[in-house]
Amino acid sequence: MRDKSIEFEVIQTIETKDALFEVLQYPKLAGSSDVRAAEQLFYVGAAGMRLKLVRVTLRNGRLRNEPGTLYYMHGSELEMKASTGGGVFKALKRRTMSGESFLVNEIHGSGQIYLEPSYGHFFLLELHNEEMIVDRSLFYAGSGDLDISSKMVSVSAAVAGGEGLFQTQIAGTGVAVLFSHVPAEEIQKITLNNETLSVDGSFAMMRTGGVKFTVRKSSRSWAATSVSGEGLLQTFSGTGTVWIAPTEEIYKQLSTPQGLAQLALPPGAMYDRETGK
Known part of the structure; x- marks a missing residue:
């Protein structure tokens, strides 16, 4: 069998001094040996949907990713670490206020990181000493320089607005990978x-x-x-x-x-x- 790499289509790219972020799209999937899967794949393909994923190439940098989002990574200098995400106080605040984990996932070093694929949509957002408030389900990953925390909304907005009591606050300088249900x-x-x-x-x-x-x-x-x-x-x-x-x-x-x-x-x-x- 000939060694052949997948030829991804690059949808969006943002490059910083220590990382290259890319949103990739798979070519048309050929199908597996499971007939039921092939049937589903036929309708997905007919609808024009394509499988997508995010690739991050670190150059002596760090990536913070949400739990369960790592697909695979390769590189002799990559290391997964558990971090408080900005200090013990912030970790305690995050745990107490929103119920999120005390520790967060970080990948340090140099190499390529692939995040879990989806038929949904990803887009990259570059921040320059800015602050963004996003729905809690949107944040997927981000460069290590970004500060990710929870922001409480008013009780009336939480109850009547359907967004929950907490949203995600992204602040600082770096690139955030966000998930979207629409293109x-x-x-x-x-x-x-x-x-x-x-x-x-x-x-x-x-x-x-x-x-x-x-x-x-x-x-x-x-x-x-x-x-x-x-x-x-x-x-x-x-x-x-x-x-x-x-x-x-x-x-x-x-x-x-x-x-x-x-x-x-x-x-x-x-x-x-x-x-x-």
């Missing part, structure tokens, strides 16, 4: 200049640190709110940037048994889940 080209970047953005849904992915997140009624009065049909809105105010993924709600709906039928109705039309009409 990067479907993510919209909205800049606020002492303005307000209201979102009817939970598809706001992240925001810069200066943007305030609350949940408000769609109208000033409860009567007007009930008439509007919009209810409570996730509200982002201040100066900064918000990233939203509007198509995520469409994909969620399509994954339900009656999702396609519901999307075929006029927007705002009443829909009976039991009868499908």
